Amino acid sequence: MVILISFDIDGTLDVGDPPGVLTIEMVRRVQQKGFLIGSCSDRPLSGQRAISEQYNIPVNFVVSKHMLPDVKAKFEADVYYPIGDSEDLVPSGRPPREVIKVLAPSHRGFI
Amino acid sequence: MLPEGYWAQHRPEQLTEEDYLAARWIAKPASLFNNYIPIMVAATYLFTTAERAKDMKQKPVYILNHASSKTTARSLTPTLDEVAAETARTGRKIYEGAGITANDLSFENMYDGFALFHQFHIEGLGYRGMKFGDALDFYQTDISIEGSNPILPSGGNIGSGRSRFWMHTDCTQQLQGLAGARTITGVKPEIAVSGGPMPLGGNFTVWSATPA
Numbered sequence: 001m002v003i004l005i006s007f008d009i010d011g012t013l014d015v016g017d018p019p020g021v022l023t024i025e026m027v028r029r030v031q032q033k034g035f036l037i038g039s040c041s042d043r044p045l046s047g048q049r050a051i052s053e054q055y056n057i058p059v060n061f062v063v064s065k066h067m068l069p070d071v072k073a074k075f076e077a078d079v080y081y082p083i084g085d086s087e088d089l090v091p092s093g094r095p096p097r098e099v100i101k102v103l104a105p106s107h108r109g110f111i
Numbered sequence: 112m113l114p115e116g117y118w119a120q121h122r123p124e125q126l127t128e129e130d131y132l133a134a135r136w137i138a139k140p141a142s143l144f145n146n147y148i149p150i151m152v153a154a155t156y157l158f159t160t161a162e163r164a165k166d167m168k169q170k171p172v173y174i175l176n177h178a179s180s181k182t183t184a185r186s187l188t189p190t191l192d193e194v195a196a197e198t199a200r201t202g203r204k205i206y207e208g209a210g211i212t213a214n215d216l217s218f219e220n221m222y223d224g225f226a227l228f229h230q231f232h233i234e235g236l237g238y239r240g241m242k243f244g245d246a247l248d249f250y251q252t253d254i255s256i257e258g259s260n261p262i263l264p265s266g267g268n269i270g271s272g273r274s275r276f277w278m279h280t281d282c283t284q285q286l287q288g289l290a291g292a293r294t295i296t297g298v299k300p301e302i303a304v305s306g307g308p309m310p311l312g313g314n315f316t317v318w319s320a321t322p323a
Binding site: 017042043044045046047050063064065066067 | 121122124125126127129130131133134135136143144
């Protein structure tokens with residue numbers, strides 16, 4: 001099963017401004033599990049890439065918020081799971097079990 | 112950007128052309144980066160007479176003129192013609208009160224809270240001989256701080272967050288020789304204008320390194 005997760009930054013990740021509840025280590029774990037991951041934020045693309053480089057987490061995509069449909073068009077996945085604090089990025093419904101298994105052990109409250 | 116500004120302090124990475132073009136629309140043709148970020152900030156300025164300022168520690172900057180404009184718009188959304196008429200009227204008041212012409216301006220720091228406002232202001236000023244509709248072509252010249260046509264060396268409100276005073280601060284610092292990395296080098300900073308916010312209404316100040 002191919003799962004794609006897009007992470008907002010500000011208000012979502014602990015390195016965001018304001019900090020969110022998802023830690024950068026959780027993102028790293030998801031990436032290491034083989035999920036397709038990337039960031040989807042209002043931050044400049046170069047700024048998003050800088051975070052990926054700073055924490056040495058390779059990402060499959062970096063996009064602005066309005067470009068999320070482009071990600072869906074570009075990557076074939078069984079599950080697309082955007083995580084963010086803005087209306088269009090709030091996950092709808094319960095996340096797939098595979099996502100829970102990876103993220104939940106370190107932060108059960110979030111999902 | 113001013114070192115006290117939001118972006119310089121919190122996200123100093125350089126915005127690239129790709130970043131700008133990838134930004135989402137807020138209201139076409141303005142994208143996210145054509146708008147400032149709201150911030151909490153304050154500044155203090157000390158005003159006194161030229162006579163008293165002579166003996167003070169800081170090199171004084173002289174005010175040649177202050178002009179205001181406030182037009183009653185015909186409707187909620189002004190037309191381009193109305194904007195042009197009012198910015199031209201403001202430019203005339205700015206120059207007449209200061210006893211200068213557009214040719215005397217070393218640089219400008221007009222308002223940019225929404226990026227398109229800046230074009231209206233500088234076209235109204237006739238900055239560097241510009242006419243209405245010329246701003247886009249003018250931007251193809253060297254408008255950097257090293258060039259002969261410096262535009263908004265403060266970085267404005269978009270460059271530092273919404274204070275509406277960075278433009279005044281930069282004018283005074285440029286004329287005092289205290290602008291640091293922002294110092295304009297393509298022209299000698301002698302007379303500058305700052306102000307805004309609205310093309311249809313605002314307050315504008317003409318600053319000078321020497322008394323009138």
